[in-house]
Amino acid sequence: MKLSEAAARLEGASETPRLDAELLLANALGMERDRLLLEGIREGDATFAALVERRAAGEPLAYITGSRHFWTVEIKVGPGVLIPRPDSETLLDAAVAHFKGGKAPARILDLGTGPGSLLLAGLDEWPGATGLGVDASQTALGYARANAKALDMEERASFRQGDWGAGIEERFDLILCNPPYIAETDPDVAADVRTHEPGEALFAGESGLDDYRRIAPQLGQLLARGGLAVLEIGHDQGESVAAILESSGFSPLLHRDLAGRARALSIRG
Template structure:
């Protein structure tokens, strides 16, 4: 037992050292890769590493991460809020910062009372991240996810099935809100908001889809298209929550106010501006 414990732990230490030049979280990455190679959850690995022997595939997984492949693509998922989202190449990887939108929606629901929201729209749903997390919270709601990428929509539908919410979730291909009808209580949106000339880490720039990241010279192109469409899509008493880059509060707020919205800002766990809540003034 002692020998096996040493084998796993020694490999984790070595992998952590190797990944320190690639990742901001090398130990976490090493543990996730080891758990993936073993076919177990990371928590099981941490509880008792002595139960396991190092799989041959672990070395190859570490090599892929050293080549800047995102950890989520290697293991095939990313945990977000209360759900696990399947992801892969060609699909935007969920970020913890985006959980700010779900937190904001929960706070609004407390103010609106029981039964809100009944209908949810997720513009640019990707693998279904925001919509499926919201449906997991708001068990009486139904939702629609829209994305321009058929590849992303395939992941979204699979994730809805895996999470058991497929009867309440529908998905369609679309160009933001173009052609959509109906009024929604809650609209969620994490659009591209990175300026075209902004430098990104190589694991993002070289792997994740550019169309889900970049939005023109100032990073605002998609807000300019999305926000003017929101008034006709929001039900009375509804709210739209948009993710923003941490320097974009003023510029995106101005776009929203020009469209007739009252705007409030929510910060992420790092204290950075991360989401704008848009409501109709009473």
């Protein structure tokens, strides 16, 4: 199958058909996309064609290739685990700004760690830190542990099954959290996301706010003095999530993503 044919096949199934086709061809050939473009390769075999058909059927690209680049690390993903998005890097941007010029965080907590994306990116950013990732899903924790091992961070990152911060008695310098925040009836969720990614990592009740109401009261006992907690939010949830945090005694600060949309709220210890 030619690269141009693959891109045409993915029209309608992807917002970036040409890019997806190039990444799938590189994956089929066992090389990086940069090398593919440099060598001018424009055609693949039956393996490539099969990958294109999977993407055309709506399977997420990251599930097909088996990984997604996030911040400065490569995160392995697959069915049953949330795929990390560039928008979530807003949380790390906020953390870097907070600790810049001061003492780096020694202990990091990632609530709802999924495949370990935020925690492992944080540990890569601050090599002297160690951290804990918590998730309700054993499938997600399996990916998180595998990612920590692949990144040579298994001595610095530990993971446990849990219900957000319940039962954790330690205080942390940095808390990162990307909870489910999509309303169950939201009509704008992409079909491939709704069909393939785990609903428990996406949806949080009628308004998408259920988990914030559970997390906010726990933060005061988890955040160290001088530390920072950053929570990802939906682009239209700034005021509603801020109100939840304020009801627990915090004064949240809004952070926007690269597109200028509300993407995170932070609180200081």
